[in-house]
Amino acid sequence: MQMDKRRFLTDLFDTAVAAADPMKALADVLPERPKGRTVVVAIGKGAAQMAAAFETLWKTPVEGVVVTRYGYAGPCKYLPVLEAAHPVPDAAGVKATEAVFQAVKGLSSDDLVVALVCGGGSALLPAPPDGLTLEDEQALNRALLASGAPIGVMNAIRKHVSRIKGGRLAAAAAPARVVSLVVSDVPGDDPAQVASGPTVPDAVTAQDALDMISHRNIVLPKSVMAHISSSASAAPNPDDPVFIGNEVSVIASARLSLEAAAARAEALGVPAVILSDAIEGEAKDIGMMHAAIAREVALRGRPFKAPIVVLSGGETTVTLGENPGRGGRNTAFLLSLAAGIEGVEGITALAADTDGIDGSEDNAGAFADSTSLVRLRALGQDPGHYVKAQDPYGAFEVSNDIFAPGPTGTNVNDFRAILIEPQA
Known part of the structure; x- marks a missing residue:
């Protein structure tokens, strides 16, 4: 040969990369336009490119924010692009997370949130719960990365040590309708696992997370273990009425x-x-x-x-x-x-x-x-x-x-x- x-x-x-091109992937899945505002939150290592493609296809001004990895930013017409650390989060990521929360604050049922989500968002959106610090979340990420655990296990644990993961961002945007357009980087293409599902809840419980930690002998800081063991770590349930009317689509995958x-x-x-x-x-x-x-x-x-x-x-x-x-x-x-x-x-x-x-x-x-x-x-x-x-x-x-x-x-x-x- x-x-x-x-x-x-x-x-x-x-x-393979071209098949996941954001312009191509988004063209056929644009949501119905709302009566009110259109807010775009784009999260992940390909977020800037997804946001730029959405702006082009949407054709009218949008508001919101983009969060991506250092060195991955690209030009967007309307949306500010923030950069943060990956795979271990940093202070810039904490500020970016707060900017995302601000973008979805005070919305009404007439408004639309378009969540453009791809891999990398777990680290890019650190949001330590009350009583924990950025250092705790950094230690958590380092321990998970070194453990050899599959991505589904790592993200299941991360969801119980966060104010934004596991559907919490979608809950914060209520009563606005949330449409999540997801580029999957996880085996099985479960959208709740991509970027630890900021807008997509799942049924994994805190006890499930503790069992995963125990089964794999993952050593986490005592403060993190105490939080997961407490009732405060419970993630939203997919059946919660706050998610009624939301839509989720996987638009590109392996x-x-x-x-x-x-x-x-x-x-x-x-x-x-x-x-x-x-x-x-x-x-x-x-x-x-x-x-x-x-x-x-x-x-x-x-x-x-x-x-x-x-x-x-x-x-x-x-x-x-x-x-x-x-x-x-x-x-x-x-x-x-x-x-x-x-x-x-x-x-x-x-x-x-x-x-x-x-x-x-x-x-x-x-x-x-x-x-x-x-x-x-x-x-x-x-x-x-x-x-x-x-x-x-x-x-x-x-x-x-x-x-x-x-x-x-x-x-x-x-x-x-x-x-x-x-x-x-």
Whole structure:
């Protein structure tokens, strides 16, 4: 097969991202215009782009506020764009949260709140409950990030340590109608999990959260545990009348993006298969599993025949040690995959976060192939060192395999593509 493999995989990534383009995603889901005011609150790493697209499509002035990650801001015609820290919240996030509350204050039943929500909002909207501080919420986030817990567990716990998550923002906007337009970055596409559901309540209880903490041996500050154990942590119930008349739509997701990438691969002459859009688990374990599938295809022609590109999405996790190096879940996945496919010709992979940032650095992910570790050793590097140091970014930086497209303006979770060619 004569092709530029990295260009092909990058093309598929670009196609997946384009399928979640805010202008395209919002065009067919605009709500009915209200008699009164239209207030837009946009939250997440792709919030500025979503807000700009909504302004263009709405065509008349709106009010409200946009909250996004540092470096992710974009121009909006009417809405102020505020930036805050991610993945650990900061004081700017606290101020941004108060600006969001102010935007929905004093509304009537004639008014409309349009909530444009995408991944990243959990950290961008810190709102410590009474008796807790920003430092408590920062400690909570650090502990959750280091625990290796899946995103659904982390967000279920966060909802019980907040004044805005778990539907509380929608409750604060009552009696205005709230329409939530959600770009999903969570496995299963439950809108209540995206950004910890500021406008979408769910039925997870404080006791459920405590059980999750206990089951995973997550160590949280005593002040946080005391709050979750108290009646004050109870999140609104989805059946609460305050939510009657509200609407929720998932307008873009990993499923839709993977389907678009598969169609693009077919158009380029390469058959495609989607394993799943909701894969979770430890990144290194998922990397080993994908490597096993790729080897089986390459060497035995099962369960698929080469040439083929194997696609998957979801959100893996990384359980951090005491002094982790650089990188994120996608490079951790690839370092494991590279070990599993070493010596098997014709396998090339790209794993990247669709928001453009994977973990602690400025890359979305990286490329890997059957020569990745061989090339590392040829440069005098020990791949095992990078595994032990939890520094996958360092490994792929040395081998010149980093993939860094920059912020994409959307976020539909991780994108993984493994191109498997026939053996020589």
